[in-house]
Amino acid sequence: MNNILNISAHSLEKPVIDLSGLFSFWAPWSPVATWCFALVVVGAFTLLLAFLPGFISTVRSKNTASMSLLMWILSVAGLVCLSIFYLLGTISTAQGAVDPDGIHTNIPAPHFLIVFLCEFISCILSTYILLVKIINMQKAKKLGITEEEYCKTLVKKNIK
């Protein structure tokens, strides 16, 4: 289908027509090309995978000493904003979803929905890590020790 996507003008007077997004396999109502959908979906799943090991190790050990507080604050705030962006994209594409036959489908562009779900789950995972980090920092401060020392005692408790 993509071979017809870049339709050349019949003469120099006519504009060059590029309707690649409109004939995309996934969502003909969204003007974004199909390859673009595929890349962002793989990217969002990879992003989710990137946060999983950190999340699992934090759940198991509660050790957050080596983690940068600023990095997690920025990540959580960024993921919240991007989740909202993809949610709005899901809603707006669903509202304007008309297939080439003129039928209102109300189906959102799939990439917006999938990426929203991935970003939202990543956001929950990183929020959990950030909360554990802040709790550890506060508890360590109360005890008058460093976070690293506090985490070491936690690891010892977990081993026992």
Next chain:
Amino acid sequence: MEIAMTVFSLIGTFLISFSMLPQTIVTMRTKETANLSFGLYLLMGFATFLIFFYGIGLVMVPPNIKEQAEAYMKLPNPRYTLTTEYIQNLPTSNSVILGYIVPGSAIIFGELFCSVTSFMIAYIKIKNKRAAIKLGITEDEYINRTYRTISQGVSNE
């Protein structure tokens, strides 16, 4: 809706792109990578690199898509039929600029920056790990021997 999308995508991309920067600066200075997860930074770099291409895809959406669809239907024997209602529902130039081109540009620069910084951390980590394996010691021991000794030496001078 488009304005809200633009604002959230710009803020989100800005924050995500700079999230790796503090860790990158610290890692570049100290070379301490023993406690860092290689998988996190490698996957993060790979993911943001893929999302960078998504930004390119967003920027490639022509602002005059509505006019182009109308022009397509005026071609003799177009292969696909686009109804008037379908063409009417296509985004206007302003919607394309606010909903696709501006967020796309932000995603291109932000995600590329995040990708580069993540790969830099992953590269230093794998470099230290390989050197430690060659010497038959742990990564922490290798960092202690090479970088901490160097920094102590510098501070003593």
